[in-house]
C-alpha cells in the first residue's frame with residue numbers, strides 16, 4: 169500500500185487549507201457560483217438533488233483499515249451513516265453539508281486521503297484490477313504504475329481545465345480486464361514485448377456516456393520508462409484540439425473519431441518526440457521506490473488446501489456456494505482473495521453502512537494484512553486471506569451482510585444512484601436493481617446462469633456502464649414517464665463490446681419479466697459451458713427480440 | 719479598471735489592446751491580434767513603443783513562428799475560465815519555442831487559477847474587473863508541493879529527491 173512521505177502529506181494539508189479558504193470566500197459572496205463550481209468539482213463536490221455529494225478518492229481502490237474506519241467516522245459525523253462505492257473505485261457521501269466539507273477533507277488528510285480531482289474536467293482517479301498483485305496471470309503488479317500516474321496527474325497545472333473529464337485505467341492481467349480499460353479516455357495495458365521488456369499498449373478514446381466508444385490503440389508498445397511522457401503527449405494533444413463548443417462532444421473519444429486514429433496517433437507521436445527522454449522520464453530508482461510500496465506481504469509457506477475447509481465444503485452448500493462465487497484464486501498457495509458482496513437484495517448496489525465499514529476494517533486487519541480494495545463492480549475485496557481462515561471469515565461475513573454469494577452473477581448488479589439521488593436522471597435505477605434481485609432469488613438458478621454482468625444507468629450519462637453490461641438497462645424518459653431500454657451483448661473486458669438495443673423500452677414493472685424472458689432464451693440456446701455473452705455473440709439478438717416482443 | 723500583476727508585483731498596464739480593425743499607432747505600447755502581427759511584423763518592429771501579440775484561445779503554439787521572439791509581450795486570452803487551451807499554449811511557448819519575454823494571461827481568469835497559470839509559464843496576469851490584484855498575490859502559491867514538471871519546475875519531484 170502506498171504510504172505518504174512528507175511531500176505527499178504537505179500537499180493534501182495545503183489542499184485542505186486552500187479549499188477551506190475557497191469555501192469561505194464562496195459563502196461570503198466573494199466567489200460567484202459559477203466560479204466556485206470548478207473549484208468544488210475538482211474537490212469532488214457536486215450539488216445534487218437533495219444535498220451536496222462528496223466523492224472521495226480511493227486511488228486504484230486501495231484502502232487501509234484505518235482509512236476505512238475514518239470513512240466510517242466521517243459517514244457518522246458528517247453524513248447519514250453510510251457511503252456508496254462508485255464504479256471507479258471511489259466512495260461517495262450523499263448528504264454532507266457544504267460548510268463542513270473543509271472539515272471532512274481535514275479528517276481525510278489525517279489518514280492520507282483526499283477528494284482531489286474526483287470530479288471536474290481534469291484527470292481523475294486512476295483505476296485498476298481489484299486483484300492487483302495477487303493474480304497469477306498478471307504481467308506485473310499494476311499499482312506502482314497507477315501511483316506514478318496519480319502523482320503526475322495530481323494538480324497538473326496544464327491539465328486542470330481540459331475540454332471534459334479524463335479517466336485513465338491500467339490493466340496488467342493477460343486474460344482478463346476488470347478495470348474496463350477499453351472504455352476509458354486512456355487505457356494502459358501493461359505487456360511484455362517479444363524481447364521480454366516491460367511496457368504498455370496504450371489505448372485512447374474509449375468512453376461511455378451518450379456516445380459510447382471502445383478505445384483504439386495509439387501505441388502498440390511504449391517502453392516502461394516513458395509512461396508519463398507518453399500520457400502527457402496524449403493529454404496535451406487533447407487539451408489543444410478537443411472540442412470546447414459542445415460539452416456533449418468534448419470527450420477525447422470524439423476527437424479521436426473526428427481526426428481518425430492515424431492522424432491522432434501522428435499528432436501524439438510528434439508531440440511525444442519532443443518529450444521523449446526528458447526529465448519526466450521515469451528512472452529505475454523511481455520505479456523501484458514505487459514498487460517497494462507494494463512489496464509482497466510476508467506470505468507464509470502454507471498448504472494449498474486445508475482439511476477443515478474441505479470438510480466444510482463437503483458439508484455445507486452455503487459455504488461451497490460462497491467459495492464458488494466470492495473467492496478468487498490467489499497466486500500464492502494457501503491464500504485466496506475474497507470478495508465481500510455489497511449486492512445484497514434490498515440494499516442499493518455499492519452502498520455500505522458505517523457499521524459495515526468498521527466491520528470490514530476489522531476483517532481486513534484480522535484476515536488480510538490490514539487492507540481492503542474497492543472494485544469497479546462496487547464490492548469490497550480482502551485480497552490475502554489464508555485458506556484456513558475461510559470458515560471463520562465466512563461466518564463473520566454473513567454476520568455483517570457481506571456474504572451474498574453472487575459475485576459475477578446476474579444479481580451482482582452495477583447500478584448508478586439514479587433518480588433517487590441524481591438530478592440528471594431520467595428514471596430510478598436502484599429499485600430496478602432490487603426488483604431484478606427479487607425476481608432471481610433462486611441461487612441455484614442464478615449459479616447455473618454463470619457469469620453475467622447486468623448494469624443499470626438512470627440516464628444516458630452511463631454512470632452505471634449499461635453499454636458494456638452483458639445486459640444493459642438504461643432509464644429513458646417517455647413523455648414524462650420513467651421507461652427502460654434494454655441492450656444485450658455489451659462487455660467491458662479485454663474483448664470489449666457495446667450492447668445492442670433490443671427494441672422499444674419498457675416500464676418499471678415489466679423489466680423483471682423481460683429479463684426473465686431474455687434469460688429463458690439464453691438457457692434454451694446455450695451450448696454446454698457457454699457463458700451468456702458468448703451465446704449472445706453467437707446467436708445475435710434476434711432470438712431474444714422475438715421472445716421478448718412476442 | 720482591471721488590475722495587473724507582473725512578476726509577482728502589482729503593476730500599471732501601459733498597453734492598449736487593439737482589435738483587427740484598429741489602426742496601429744506609431745507610438746505607445748500596444749498588443750495586436752495575431753493576424754495583424756503576422757501581416758505587419760516588420761513595420762511593427764519599426765514603431766516607437768512596445769508591441770505585443772494577442773492570441774485568441776484557438777490560436778495555438780503551432781500557429782506561431784520564430785518572429786514571436788520579437789514580441790515585447792505575448793497575451794493569451796481566456797474567453798472563459800474553463801477554456802484551458804491557453805495553459806498548453808503557454809507551456810509550448812516557453813518550452814518548445816523557448817519564448818523568454820513577458821507572457822500575460824488576459825480575459826476571464828480566476829484568482830484561483832493563478833497558481834496553475836504561473837506554473838505553466840505565465841508571469842503576468844490582467845485580472846478581470848473587480849478582481850483585486852492584492853488578493854491574487856495571496857493566492858499565487860496555495861500548494862507548496864509540485865509533483866510534476868512544468869515550466870516553473872523543469873525537473874519532477876522524484877528527480878529532485880533522487881539528486882538531493
Ligand code: HEM
Nearest residue numbers: 253254255256375376377378584585589590592629630631
Ligand atoms: C449522483 C450524482 C452523479 C452525477 C450528477 C453524475 C453525472 C455524470 C455525468 C454527467 C456523466 C457523463 C459525462 C460525460 O459523458 O462526459 C457521468 C459519467 C460517469 N459517471 Fe457519473 N454521476 C453521478 C454519480 C455517479 C456514481 C455514483 C458513479 C459510480 C457508481 C458514477 C460513475 C460514472 C462513470 C463511470 C461515468 C463515465 C462513463 C463514461 O466513461 O463516459 N457517477 N456522470
Ligand code: SF4
Nearest residue numbers: 584590593626627631
Ligand atoms: S447515469 Fe445519469 S442518473 Fe445515473 S448517476 Fe449518472 S447522471 Fe445520474
